[in-house]
Amino acid sequence: MRTVNLIIIHCSATRSNRRFTVKDLESCHNARFHNKGIGYHYYIERDGQLYATRDEDEIGMHARHYNAHSIGICYEGGLNEKGQEADTRTPAQKQTLIALLRSLKVDYPDAEIIGHHDLPWVTKACPCFDARTEYQHLQPLALEQ
Ligand SMILES: [Zn+2]
Numbered sequence: 001m002r003t004v005n006l007i008i009i010h011c012s013a014t015r016s017n018r019r020f021t022v023k024d025l026e027s028c029h030n031a032r033f034h035n036k037g038i039g040y041h042y043y044i045e046r047d048g049q050l051y052a053t054r055d056e057d058e059i060g061m062h063a064r065h066y067n068a069h070s071i072g073i074c075y076e077g078g079l080n081e082k083g084q085e086a087d088t089r090t091p092a093q094k095q096t097l098i099a100l101l102r103s104l105k106v107d108y109p110d111a112e113i114i115g116h117h118d119l120p121w122v123t124k125a126c127p128c129f130d131a132r133t134e135y136q137h138l139q140p141l142a143l144e145q
Contacts, residue, residue: 002057004108006070007101010040010062010116011078011127016088020076022051033061040072042100048092050100056107066119071104071111073097078128087129098138105140113138 014020022043029038038053039061045051054060054072062072075097077088089097101113115131116122 001107002059003069004056004071004111006063006066007104007108007111007113008063008066008070008072008116008119009097009113009127009131010072010074011088012043012074012076013078013124013126014076015079015081015083016046016077016086017081019046021045022053025053025074029061036061040074042071042073044073044075044093044096044100046076046090046093048090048096050096063116063119071108073100075127078126085125085128089129098135099141099143101135101138102141103143105138106142109140 012020022045025043026038033039041054041056041060043051043053056071059067060072061067063070075089075093080086080088113131113135116126117124118132
């Protein structure tokens with residue numbers, strides 16, 4: 001198993017009143033990353049639906065200099081209807097995200113959960129909420145099969 005010491009949360013930086021489905025994400029990342037697939041390991045659409053978009057043992061493409069030992073999770077949204085940075089997570093997305101994070105803590109108990117902007121030199125607000133504070137006390141719990 002790959003060594004994972006960081007779980008990094010992102011937003012898609014798309015408006016809350018416009019859909020950006022996992023298919024949209026796939027087209028976007030395939031164009032950007034020369035058909036190497038989605039850079040995140042997980043994607044959570046607005047309705048809370050979780051998509052496993054990259055094998056956890058594969059190195060992602062979502063956080064420059066920090067991809068080798070991290071897992072990337074992205075939620076659909078992050079901008080309000082005017083295009084301003086905002087925590088647009090729906091209750092369903094929050095519920096899915098917590099369940100996913102608790103399950104990842106089972107497999108990677110020493111991994112720290114942070115937001116993209118908690119990394120050094122990241123100037124954007126992604127994921128537009130304080131992930132480090134919100135999830136610092138999360139307890140491990142396996143996902144129901
Ligand atoms: Zn990000």
